[in-house]
Structure formats: structure tokens, C-alpha cells
Amino acid sequence: MSQPSSAPRLTPQFCFNQTALRDFLRISRGTTDDSITQNLNALLTPAQRGFDPASTSARQLSSPGRTLRPEQCDSFKQRVLFPSWSVRSDVLDYCAGVATSPDPDDPDSVLRQIEDATARERTVNERLDPYSGRYFPREARTESLAMLMRNERAVEKIIRMRTWSLLGERCGTSHESAEPAFDAWRATQRRS
Template sequence: MVDNKRTFTAPPILLESNLTFSNDGPPLPTVTVTRERCINPSLIDSFLRFLRHGSDDIIRQKLNNYRKSSSNGENRCEEFLRKELYPNWQIRSSIISFCEKEAAEMKAETDQKFCNTGESAAKPIIEARIDPYAAKERAEEQEARHRDWTNLTDWVANNRRIEQILTSTTEGILKQNCEQNEDYLKQFAQFCKNNS
């Protein structure tokens, strides 16, 4: 297994906004994502909660702040999207994609280790004769790896659903407050292409 890790930093404008959470304490400005953190995602969950709250949960308030600071309504929306919303969405998507990739690698590694055929398939039988606990330990290890993989794929699927709901709701608010005929999700996909 290659020790993959990637560090994500919240958009600077979000860190300057002094957002606080009643039960989480001060928000994390950065998070380093590894396979272990994907499997036990409490730190990642806190970071995602901070990002989601900082843009989607308070979007109307954010747009009002931009309205006060900008004479041109069109510019305020464009500025909010470019500086805050799209970078925020991109970080969240990248974190979930990182964990999704780790889940796929875990599955491949587990399959390779435990589902080999031929010569290595006879190995557990020989090990069981020499060490009666080897087969049990092997089964327990396989079960633990499978459980970690299942939990991680469930976490990824759940977070993809959350993102889909949030981005869709936010797009509706943008259509009410900015340009009604824009496809903000398509714009976001283009933003990701330009900033990858």
C-alpha cells in the first residue's frame, strides 16, 4: 500500500469570516486526508461540516453581504461564486473523491491478498496444519478489511448524496437571487476543469 495523503485548506475568505460552531469548537483551517482518516472520518466530517456551513447553509446571508459591498448585483454573484462557493464545493468534492479512490484501492488489495487462486490458495491449508490459529486470524483480518471497505464506501455514497442535495438547493437559491437562466452546476464543472 502506498501511503497516500493530501492536504486541503479552506478558502481564505471562509477563514476570515469568524464562523463558529456551538459544539465543535474553532473550525479547522486545514485537514490532511489519508486512508486512515477516510476509514475513521470524524476529522474529515468536522472539516466538511465547516465548509458546508460556511457557504451553503448561510448562502442568503453571504449574498446579502456581497450585495452591500457591490453596486452591481451581477458582479456580487460572480464574485461570490468565484471566491467562495465554487472553491468550497471543489474542496469538498476532492476530499470525497480521494476517499473513494482509497476505497477502490483497498478493495483491489484485499481481493489480491485473499482471493488468489492456484498455489497461494493451498497456503492457508498448510498454515492451518502448522498453526491452527492462522486460518482464524486470516479470516478475522479479511473480515476487518471488508468491514472497513464497506464502511468507507457507505461514507462516500452518503457524502455524495449530501453534496447533491446541497448543491441542488444552493443552485435554486442562486437562481432566485442571481441570474435565473444560468446553469450553476454546469458552471461549477467548468470551474473545476479550469482549476484542476
């Protein structure tokens, strides 16, 4: 069984280093959610019933031997899946907070102010130069981080839905969706 993702040291520098942030999310998703089938297969006891030669004579559309026991699924969810989701949620929440906070250490803020002042003072004559009115201000790094967080949250939602549906297929249908189950798990973790 795979291990849950370990939490990175949360600092604004970690969030603004988009390569490190994306790498963490990619690796965490790869070890848990992207390889959910392999993780669930690892829970099965190999050759539990032995080989039956008759099993190869007809194609079986359903796989009764591939269904996991409920206690195996619960253990996987409690020990691997939900802790990985929790670490990623904490990182996404922290970095979203950094993206909405003022950034006094922005190295490009002075350059943006100079470019904005230059653009305001520029003479625009679109008759002589149709492109003279164009000005594309530089994006602040907090704005860029906020856009990245929106995208990563959407990706996370899709990945969790897919993981939960595969978990439901292999472990039996669950009456609750992924987010309420995860929220209930987090509530129990906060109490303990």
C-alpha cells in the same frame, strides 16, 4: 464575505477517521452552503437607497432591493462557492478512491478471518436452535467508508442544488445548472 474551505491533508487515515471526515464536510458546508442567504446578504450594500417610510405601508412579496448585481454574484461564485465545492469534491473523490483500494493496514482483517473460519466450522442445527445459522460478518472498514462516501455524495448533490437555486433567485436566473457551471470553473482553474 466568507472564505472558502481550506483543504485538509488527504491521507487514508483521514478518510478512515469518519468523525474527522464528517466534521470537515459539516463545517465546510456550514460556512458556505448552509449559510448561503447570509453570505449573499453580506454582498448587499446596506442602506444603499436610504430608508423609505412608504415601504412599510404595504407588504411587498417581491424584494427588488434584494437582487444582487451579476458581478457580485460572479465574484462570490469564483472566490468562495466554487473553491469550497472543489475542496469537498477532492476530499470525496480521494476518500472514494481509498474505499475502493485494497486495505493491507486494516486492523480488523485478522479478527474477521478468524470469525469467518469459526462460522464455517460451526455445526448448524436449526431444528434445535433456530438461531444457530445466523452469522453476520463484520464489515471491512473500506466497505463502511464506501457506504459513507455514497451517502455524502448524495448529500452534497442535494446541498449544491439548493445553494444553486438560492443563488439563482438572488442573482437572477441562470441558464445552466450547478454541475456544468462548477465543471466549467474547474476546467478554467486547471488551465491557469
